[in-house]
Amino acid sequence: MTVTAEVGRWDALFATRTRGDVGDGIASVLALLGVPDVISFAGGFPDPDTFPRQRVSTLLEEFAATDEWSAFQYAPTRGLAGPLDALAERLEALQGRRPAERELLITSGGIEALELVGKTFLDRGDLVVIEGPTYLGAIQSFRRFESKLVAVPVDEQGLQVDELERRLTAGLRPKLVYSIPDHQNPAGVSLSTERREALVELARSTGFLIVEDVAYRELGFSEDALPSLWSLGPDVVVQAGTTSKTFFPGVRLGWAVGPADVTAQLVAAKQTTDQCAGALGQRLFEESQRRGWIDEQLVRSRALYQRKGDLMLEALGRSMPEGARWTRPRGGFFSWLTLPAGTDSAELARRAAERGVGIVPGSLFFPDDRGGDSVRLSFSLVDEAQITDGIERLGSLLRP
Numbered sequence: 001m002t003v004t005a006e007v008g009r010w011d012a013l014f015a016t017r018t019r020g021d022v023g024d025g026i027a028s029v030l031a032l033l034g035v036p037d038v039i040s041f042a043g044g045f046p047d048p049d050t051f052p053r054q055r056v057s058t059l060l061e062e063f064a065a066t067d068e069w070s071a072f073q074y075a076p077t078r079g080l081a082g083p084l085d086a087l088a089e090r091l092e093a094l095q096g097r098r099p100a101e102r103e104l105l106i107t108s109g110g111i112e113a114l115e116l117v118g119k120t121f122l123d124r125g126d127l128v129v130i131e132g133p134t135y136l137g138a139i140q141s142f143r144r145f146e147s148k149l150v151a152v153p154v155d156e157q158g159l160q161v162d163e164l165e166r167r168l169t170a171g172l173r174p175k176l177v178y179s180i181p182d183h184q185n186p187a188g189v190s191l192s193t194e195r196r197e198a199l200v201e202l203a204r205s206t207g208f209l210i211v212e213d214v215a216y217r218e219l220g221f222s223e224d225a226l227p228s229l230w231s232l233g234p235d236v237v238v239q240a241g242t243t244s245k246t247f248f249p250g251v252r253l254g255w256a257v258g259p260a261d262v263t264a265q266l267v268a269a270k271q272t273t274d275q276c277a278g279a280l281g282q283r284l285f286e287e288s289q290r291r292g293w294i295d296e297q298l299v300r301s302r303a304l305y306q307r308k309g310d311l312m313l314e315a316l317g318r319s320m321p322e323g324a325r326w327t328r329p330r331g332g333f334f335s336w337l338t339l340p341a342g343t344d345s346a347e348l349a350r351r352a353a354e355r356g357v358g359i360v361p362g363s364l365f366f367p368d369d370r371g372g373d374s375v376r377l378s379f380s381l382v383d384e385a386q387i388t389d390g391i392e393r394l395g396s397l398l399r400p
């Protein structure tokens with residue numbers, strides 16, 4: 001007997017919160033990119049050339065040859081002691097503050113850290129301030145808890161903290177303010193030091209929790225990182241981190257660090273997601289950190305992404321028409337392109353796909369109806385040799 005799936009069969013049973021159109025946007029864009037030979041500025045994936053294949057193989061052989069068992073066993077929910085210590089050491093070296101034992105937990109990627117924060121803090125109708133534009137995964141994650149999202153604009157200096165302050169003065173009362181202060185996804189901008197300090201002060205005076213996402217923090221093209229929000233305000237910040245862009249995403253590893261009473265709740269929430277982040281990935285990360293391999297990998301990754309980013313910016317300068325402008329990232333994976341007046345980014349994405357170029361329309365990075373005049377361009381995964389050609393094809397669609 002053949003059983004065919006009936007579309008819509010389960011709709012009436014889906015939870016109310018899952019019946020919306022969340023996720024359709026990105027699916028329709030990715031469908032356009034199923035075309036072979038596309039030059040894609042769409043995905044935000046790391047370049048596989050950065051993956052530490054040989055070193056992972058060395059470590060696996062070592063684990064197999066010795067009496068290592070922890071890599072193969074369940075781990076405590078907060079994380080294995082060794083990897084927690086290695087991560088704490090890394091945070092101290094890079095952010096100037098070592099988390100206390102009860103302040104840190106290892107998660108299954110940065111997205112899980114956001115999910116655990118949502119699970120812990122958000123009831124239906126609760127207010128979350130996000131940056132406009134922001135990471136699509138965060139929009140989707142916070143929406144799953146039926147929260148209300150309010151996007152405060154970003155400019156070249158990151159989140160407009162003075163605008164947030166105005167809205168707070170006018171009565172806005174968010175539980176959470178989510179920010180990506182370094183080389184933001186999707187806009188490629190970083191929050192200035194003054195604004196970081198002001199944001200932390202606002203959290204203290206108003207009583208919201210800052211959720212700091214540091215996914216691209218270690219991928220600055222120069223060494224001089226600005227102080228993390230968590231280092232400035234460990235009493236009012238929970239930081240969500242990931243090793244996906246600095247190690248490799250196949251291990252699905254990240255962290256949350258914040259006030260001990262907050263992370264205790266995150267640990268409790270994690271017991272019903274995956275119970276613990278995979279021990280194998282934790283041990284691979286620990287050994288790589290202790291041997292200095294993560295830092296070595298980062299030197300090469302930063303150089304690669306800077307080269308690609310520079311190529312893309314040069315190409316934009318040559319190919320974009322009057323009226324187009326774009327951000328100049330100093331790290332990370334993205335530049336945000338604002339189109340000449342009257343150009344619709346969704347329509348442009350469709351036409352670009354027909355010409356073999358993948359881009360993501362800006363509207364996907366807002367919770368409201370903004371972003372129709374912008375697109376996100378990612379330079380992380382695109383083949384270096386194709387960057388100039390891809391941007392020129394895009395420019396040709398925009399020039400009169």
Ligand SMILES: Cc1ncc(COP(=O)(O)O)c(C=O)c1O
Nearest residue numbers: 109110111135185215242244254
């Ligand atoms: C801003 C931001 N946060 C979090 C993540 C999720 O990272 P992970 O792979 O660790 O879940 C990403 C991935 O693209 C991201 O861009």
